[in-house]
Amino acid sequence: MSQEKVDRYKERKNNRQKLMKREKLIRRLEYTAAALVAAGMIGWVGYSVYAKAAHVGEPESYQMDCTSVNEYLNSLDS
Numbered sequence: 001m002s003q004e005k006v007d008r009y010k011e012r013k014n015n016r017q018k019l020m021k022r023e024k025l026i027r028r029l030e031y032t033a034a035a036l037v038a039a040g041m042i043g044w045v046g047y048s049v050y051a052k053a054a055h056v057g058e059p060e061s062y063q064m065d066c067t068s069v070n071e072y073l074n075s076l077d078s
Contacts (some may be wrong), residue, residue, distance in 0.1 A: 012019075
């Protein structure tokens with residue numbers, strides 16, 4: 001059993017550089033993916049704020065028919 005452990009250790013030691021390169025590559029890919037997601041979210045929020053701000057300058061007007069309210073108030077006075 002002890003010899004098996006020694007053999008595994010030697011094998012891992014021989015492949016350490018390969019494993020380290022693979023881990024670095026995976027870590028870089030994870031960072032890149034996270035950066036792309038963050039950039040996408042920031043862009044989406046920025047676009048949403050810009051779209052909302054673009055409509056702020058335009059006044060909106062509404063028309064409401066108040067004849068029934070006026071008739072009711074007039075009926076209360078009489």
